[in-house]
Amino acid sequence: MSEDRAIQLDRMRFTKNTTSSRLALLAIVFDVLFFISLYKSDVDTYYYTILIGASIIYNLVFLLATFLCSEGVKNYQVSYSWVMMALGVGQIVRIFIIPMNAHQAVVNNAVVMGDAQFIRMVIYLVISAVCLFAGAIINLNKSRALSAHLASLQG
Amino acid sequence: MAELQLQHLDKIYDNNVQAVYDFNLDVKDGELIVLVGPSGCGKSTTLRMVAGLEDISRGNLLLDGKDITQAPAKDRDMAMVFQNYALYGHMTIYENMDFSLTLRKENPNVIHKKVLAAAEILDLTAQLNKKPSQLSGGQRQRVAMGRAIVRNPKVFLFDEPLSNLDAKLRSATRRDILLLHKRLNATILYVTHDQTEALTLANRIVCMSMGHVQQIGTPLELYDSPNNTFVATFIGLPPMNMLKAVFEDGRIKGDGFDLELTAEERAMLAPWNREEVIMGVRPEYIAEGGDLTLRVSTNENLGMNTLVHGKMGENTRITAKFRSWANYKNGDIVPIHFTRKLFFDPKTTNAIRKEGK
Numbered sequence: 001m002s003e004d005r006a007i008q009l010d011r012m013r014f015t016k017n018t019t020s021s022r023l024a025l026l027a028i029v030f031d032v033l034f035f036i037s038l039y040k041s042d043v044d045t046y047y048y049t050i051l052i053g054a055s056i057i058y059n060l061v062f063l064l065a066t067f068l069c070s071e072g073v074k075n076y077q078v079s080y081s082w083v084m085m086a087l088g089v090g091q092i093v094r095i096f097i098i099p100m101n102a103h104q105a106v107v108n109n110a111v112v113m114g115d116a117q118f119i120r121m122v123i124y125l126v127i128s129a130v131c132l133f134a135g136a137i138i139n140l141n142k143s144r145a146l147s148a149h150l151a152s153l154q155g
Numbered sequence: 156m157a158e159l160q161l162q163h164l165d166k167i168y169d170n171n172v173q174a175v176y177d178f179n180l181d182v183k184d185g186e187l188i189v190l191v192g193p194s195g196c197g198k199s200t201t202l203r204m205v206a207g208l209e210d211i212s213r214g215n216l217l218l219d220g221k222d223i224t225q226a227p228a229k230d231r232d233m234a235m236v237f238q239n240y241a242l243y244g245h246m247t248i249y250e251n252m253d254f255s256l257t258l259r260k261e262n263p264n265v266i267h268k269k270v271l272a273a274a275e276i277l278d279l280t281a282q283l284n285k286k287p288s289q290l291s292g293g294q295r296q297r298v299a300m301g302r303a304i305v306r307n308p309k310v311f312l313f314d315e316p317l318s319n320l321d322a323k324l325r326s327a328t329r330r331d332i333l334l335l336h337k338r339l340n341a342t343i344l345y346v347t348h349d350q351t352e353a354l355t356l357a358n359r360i361v362c363m364s365m366g367h368v369q370q371i372g373t374p375l376e377l378y379d380s381p382n383n384t385f386v387a388t389f390i391g392l393p394p395m396n397m398l399k400a401v402f403e404d405g406r407i408k409g410d411g412f413d414l415e416l417t418a419e420e421r422a423m424l425a426p427w428n429r430e431e432v433i434m435g436v437r438p439e440y441i442a443e444g445g446d447l448t449l450r451v452s453t454n455e456n457l458g459m460n461t462l463v464h465g466k467m468g469e470n471t472r473i474t475a476k477f478r479s480w481a482n483y484k485n486g487d488i489v490p491i492h493f494t495r496k497l498f499f500d501p502k503t504t505n506a507i508r509k510e511g512k
Contacts, residue, residue, distance in 0.1 A: 004264055007264040007268065010267065011267045014247065014249035014250075014267075014283050015250075
């Protein structure tokens with residue numbers, strides 16, 4: 001191992017995993033952009049209303065969970081990587097719930113969601129998911145490297 | 156490290172109040188200079204002028220021969236340690252120490268080495284992941300010193316760094332500073348109002364009063380040969396006894412004493428014949444036994460020695476420091492003698508030395 005790499009590992013004993021933490025926060029930002037776009041939809045059927053109600057509740061859970069993950073991964077806690085991955089999968093799955101159903105759907109002779117809005121929402125969710133996956137993987141790698149380094153120091 | 160020259164520094168505030176008058180000092184490489192004096196004497200103002208936190212009204216400041224009088228604080232290559240530590244509460248000790256270097260965009264690996272080295276010197280390695288609130292006052296002050304060390308500045312400036320600590324911690328941290336100075340051989344300018352700190356830490360002391368430098372010298376010079384009554388009473392604890400006296404025909408007379416002087420003292424005081432002088436006697440220059448009498452009022456046992464307060468004659472209050480455990484009571488008469496005397500001109504308050512008037 002090169003000296004630089006060794007110092008980088010040793011620095012992790014005292015520095016926080018800001019990369020993963022910031023990626024989690026970025027995922028929140030894109031989730032916010034997603035739901036700002038979503039609630040612009042003019043939907044008034046029972047079906048869409050209940051979906052959007054569920055989406056609002058999920059958003060609250062997502063914001064809280066992702067923020068907690070951002071704090072957890074800051075301290076190299078592995079378990080939060082798995083939570084972030086699950087949240088990332090959730091963001092991908094969400095593409096297939098409201099956006100897919102609403103895209104080009106016609107209610108009361110009006111298109112619920114046009115192409116532009118659909119693409120924008122998919123992009124937001126995909127970026128949010130990518131941030132979560134990337135943050136989780138970076139945290140996993142760093143945590144494992146740090147654990148090995150700490151073990152070598154104790155040994 | 157570096158040499159620092161303060162040439163004719165004056166500080167005049169906008170309201171025309173002058174805080175520092177004609178301050179001159181040459182600080183040698185690796186020297187620890189202590190500026191000491193009572194509150195409001197201008198010592199911190201002088202330090203802040205050196206740091207670049209106060210404008211210099213007149214005079215020049217030279218670092219290694221280069222004029223930095225007008226240079227901004229960030230370009231002076233000096234690090235300051237404050238009385239209140241000035242640590243960032245939300246950052247860990249490691250982050251506090253690496254912060255200034257991170258702002259300067261230094262290589263993180265280099266920063267890491269410097270922080271670990273400083274933490275090692277200051278025995279802070281185990282505390283690096285803690286927040287300042289989890290540390291004691293002494294440890295926080297060491298963090299503040301560590302933050303200065305990592306910058307590897309040419310000059311360290313300490314502004315009453317021990318004032319917030321209790322007596323025990325102060326003593327321990329004072330020892331840390333002394334060790335740090337020996338280890339780094341750093342050029343240090345240190346401000347304090349505590350003469351014990353000044354005497355124990357300094358290579359040289361600058362004693363100030365009312366914005367004026369009263370004396371510059373080694374701790375022993377200031378203690379043994381004070382320039383004037385201010386330095387004589389400020390340096391030394393308890394302060395020097397100042398007795399009104401008249402020099403007359405080879406004897407020094409006053410309320411409660413009439414002493415024959417040595418030939419050297421007589422020669423020194425010859426120009427003051429039949430004139431009033433001030434005789435300075437440190438409490439530790441008073442010993443038990445002799446022709447003089449001390450009427451005891453209070454007795455303070457300090458373990459290794461005893462402070463005895465009382466009167467000589469009618470109204471001459473003096474304090475004696477005896478090197479033994481004594482249990483004198485109010486009203487006891489103790490025979491004493493002076494082992495050493497200093498003399499001062501009452502008009503100028505300057506010390507009377509061999510050179511005469």
